[in-house]
Amino acid sequence: MSSSNSLSVAVLPGDGIGAEVMGPCLEVIDAVTSRVGDISLSFKEVPAGAACYRDHGEALPKETLEEVRNADAILLAAMGMPDIRYPDGTEIAPQLDIRFELDLYAGVRPVRSIPGVPGPLSDPRAQALDFVLIRESTEGLFASHGKGTIEDNRIARDTMEITREVSEKLFDFSFNLARKRKAAGHEGRLTCVDKANVFTSFAFFRSIFDERAAENNDLIADYAYVDAMALNLVRNPWVYDVAVTENMFGDILSDLGAALIGGMGMAPSADVGDEHAVFQPCHGSAPDIVGSGKANPTAMFLSAGMMLEWLADKHDRPAYGKAGALLTAAVDKAFAAGNLLPFELGGESGTTDVTNAVIAAVDQVCDEMDLG
Numbered sequence: 620m621s622s623s624n625s626l627s628v629a630v631l632p633g634d635g636i637g638a639e640v641m642g643p644c645l646e647v648i649d650a651v652t653s654r655v656g657d658i659s660l661s662f663k664e665v666p667a668g669a670a671c672y673r674d675h676g677e678a679l680p681k682e683t684l685e686e687v688r689n690a691d692a693i694l695l696a697a698m699g700m701p702d703i704r705y706p707d708g709t710e711i712a713p714q715l716d717i718r719f720e721l722d723l724y725a726g727v728r729p730v731r732s733i734p735g736v737p738g739p740l741s742d743p744r745a746q747a748l749d750f751v752l753i754r755e756s757t758e759g760l761f762a763s764h765g766k767g768t769i770e771d772n773r774i775a776r777d778t779m780e781i782t783r784e785v786s787e788k789l790f791d792f793s794f795n796l797a798r799k800r801k802a803a804g805h806e807g808r809l810t811c812v813d814k815a816n817v818f819t820s821f822a823f824f825r826s827i828f829d830e831r832a833a834e835n836n837d838l839i840a841d842y843a844y845v846d847a848m849a850l851n852l853v854r855n856p857w858v859y860d861v862a863v864t865e866n867m868f869g870d871i872l873s874d875l876g877a878a879l880i881g882g883m884g885m886a887p888s889a890d891v892g893d894e895h896a897v898f899q900p901c902h903g904s905a906p907d908i909v910g911s912g913k914a915n916p917t918a919m920f921l922s923a924g925m926m927l928e929w930l931a932d933k934h935d936r937p938a939y940g941k942a943g944a945l946l947t948a949a950v951d952k953a954f955a956a957g958n959l960l961p962f963e964l965g966g967e968s969g970t971t972d973v974t975n976a977v978i979a980a981v982d983q984v985c986d987e988m989d990l991g
Contacts, residue, residue, distance in 0.1 A: 625659040626930055626939075629690035631683075633668040634711075635904025636914040637696030643974040644694070644919045648927075650981045651946045657938040663690070669703040669711035669904075679713035687717060688895070691934070692926050695899040696919060700906055715764055717897060718756050723890035724785050725792045726754035726869060727925070728901065730856070730876035730886075733917075734955035737964060738879055740853070745879065749805070750859040752876055753793045754869020756890050758785055761866040781820045781865065783827060790831040792891070793863040797838050805860050808839035812848045812864035812872070824865065849875060877901050882963050884915030887922035889929065896933075898926040908962075912969040915961040920950055920977060945981065945988060952980035 630645070632638040645662060652658040665683040672678040687693045695717075699710045717723070732738065732748045763777035770776075793809050801807030811828040813821040825842065832840035843851065845868045851858070852875050864872065877886035883902035890897045900918030908914060924946035931940030953959060953976040960966020961973065968976075 625661050626691040626934065626936075627689070628660055628662045628926070629683075629687045629693045630662050630664040631667050631687070631693065631695040631698070632664065633696050633698035633714075633904065634670050634700050635697055635906045635909050637668070637698070637904060639909070639912075639914045639970055640900065640916040640919040641694070641696040643916045643970060644696075644923050646974065647920050647946060647949075647977055647981075648923050648942075650978045651927075651942045651949065654981060654985045655938050655942040655945060658936075658942055662694075667713045668698040669700040671713075672711050673703050678711045679716050684717070684720060687897075688721065690895075692930055693717070693895065693897040694923060694926060695897050697900070697902065697904040699904055702906075709765075712764075714897070714899070715761065718890050719764075721892055721895040721897075722757060723892040723895060723897060724755060724757045724789055725891045726756040726866075726873075727796075727889040727891060728752040728754060728869070728873040728876060728886070729888075729921075729925075730880055732880050733885060734951050735957050735959070736881040736885060736954050738881055740856075740879065742857075744855075744857040748856055748879060750856070750876075751796060751800070751861045752869060752873050753789070753796070753861065753863040754873060755785065755789050755864070755866050756869075757866070758782060759866030759868075761870075779818075779820055779865075779867075781824050786824055786827040787831060788893070789863060790828055793861055794831060794835040794838055797861040798835070800860060801838065806839065807837070808841065808860040809835075810848075810859060810862040811840070811842045812845050812862050812868060813842065814845055814868075815842070816844060821865070828863075845872070848872060852876065852879065873901060881961075883918065884961055884963050885917050885921075887918050887920075887925055889922065889925050891929070896926070896929050898922040898929070912971065913962040914970045915963060915968075916970055916973055917950060917954075917961070917977075921947060924950075941988075945984060948984045948988065949977050949980040952984050953977045956980075 632641040762780035767777040815821040815825040886901035927943030
């Protein structure tokens with residue numbers, strides 16, 4: 620990691636539309652950081668993904684892993700292609716390997732409505748959603764990644780693993796986020812999403828949650844079974860503040876959350892550990908639209924905003940937090956004008972349209988914010 624005033628970012632465009640949204644994202648980062656000042660970032664692009672595996676026999680070269688390990692932050696666009704797979708039939712997913720290698724146990728999935736972006740729910744409260752789903756990202760059912768077995772072509776097994784060490788860190792991270800949000804005017808409530816009524820592993824998960832809740836009694840702690848949570852995220856998602864869950868449950872629920880705010884193209888994410896963090900849009904490589912100019916870069920932009928804010932906290936550099944806030948505000952401003960509607964929402968705003976509108980909004984928003 621950087622020892623100078625400059626902070627380093629490992630850039631992984633990956634596959635499909637990855638490069639198509641990463642380039643514009645770097646332009647937007649430059650636009651906001653140049654307006655804020657007192658920021659120095661260096662970017663280094665490194666290879667990984669399905670095309671890398673196809674061409675070189677490695678999805679995550681050791682040189683790339685070393686670069687991401689030494690970087691101050693990791694910005695990742697999209698990885699994997701349906702027609703390029705490992706011999707066991709699974710897709711190429713080095714982003715999972717990075718999570719395991721760097722112990723990125725907290726998958727942060729904000730579910731925040733963007734002004735002017737239509738969602739599927741008609742209730743006016745659904746137009747102002749603002750909650751966070753935290754998905755444990757290194758164990759749970761995903762602990763079996765690459766380790767599943769098939770016996771005599773009759774029985775296939777993948778094993779779920781939940782440990783005290785990771786669960787304690789996950790819940791502490793989640794309570795701290797709920798506390799930070801409470802200071803910003805949110806409820807300060809953390810919901811544990813599990814299936815503790817059926818599975819021993821989830822009963823264990825909940826018992827650790829209760830232990831950590833007892834040490835965070837300034838916040839509200841409650842529970843939801845995952846099936847009820849899926850129902851409630853459609854029926855009344857506005858009641859939630861922060862929710863934390865196991866890896867597979869979080870994988871599914873985060874897509875549901877993305878649908879509530881307009882789809883995967885609007886949904887940013889981060890995978891955070893004690894020392895490292897990866898920031899990436901929730902969407903995949905979308906091979907069906909590669910080269911068409913239809914890729915929506917919004918989730919990539921918002922993920923970069925999360926990266927800037929994380930760097931501010933990690934390195935105690937307030938200017939980076941201001942840049943992150945400016946980036947997010949510029950996205951909101953661009954869509955609130957009512958002239959943007961990405962293709963996946965039935966509109967005709969392509970990658971260039973969204974990028975130009977957000978960069979223009981940076982200038983419009985900058986003078987409205989206190990950047991001093």
